[in-house]
Amino acid sequence: MTVSLSGKDIARRVEPQVPGSVVASSEDSLLVKSPSLLEILAWLKTSPDLDFDYLNGITATDYFDYFEAVYLISSLQHNHILALKTRCYGRDNPVLPSVVSLWRGADFQEREIHDLLGITFDGHPNMKPIFLWEGYQGYPLRKDYL
């Protein structure tokens, strides 16, 4: 059984590494600030007994005031999984750091979020729409699209 790690435990361990970045934590997930996202994920990936070497997926939703992106990461050796969330504000040009340097699988996931929601990922090698055709107006998965 894959153990779902408690957000509170991980928050307690992340706090000394990257101070001031954890906003909230609960049993299911952990909410962090977006500028320090890359640092936290890099630490989680390389830390010896957490060892998150597999990215299950990245999804994002549109709450009207902010966008929230959820990163599901898991460890193949220790068999545990963690959900990490981050928010980005502003509807005109929301930006989040890209995690492609840590996990190559994030490539297509981030392109999909960019395509459907309009969040740009800094540092992504090939940021272009993945399935919508060129000249498509608007971002379909936003709540105010139709």
Next chain:
Amino acid sequence: MVIKTEPFVLNIGPQHPSTHGVFRMKTTLDGEVVVDMEPIFGYLHRGIEKLAEERTYTGIIPLTDRIDYLSAMISNLAYVRAVEKLAGITVPERAEYLRVIMAELQRIASHLIAVGAFLNDCGAFMTPIVYMIREREKILDLLEKLIVPLRTFT
């Protein structure tokens, strides 16, 4: 005499007899060796996430069926468990047992088709998939006793 060669771009288009489903590959070939490839997909994107925004909690269940039409009950189970966890509903024990049995039977059915299709692609023309479908019929008979399916089991 020196022959001048250069790589050229071949488009293995979305509809092709050898690819399963619609998937487009723009391959750069050097002779017969594939040097580079750019996959282009999204031809079968049905917009389930957007459609689900306008439906009730139970109205989304037929949408989750079509995620994997061979093992529809597994996607249903995942969705229903998520809703129950958010709403704090507990399910009677017998129902949980039934769900797990259904999910495992559907998983076996889905894997049967997977193995059959894989063997098909390996070269045995149609025999393996017919054998697998025959076994799958036994599972589908069991499931039909429980519910009457319209196109997938829900």
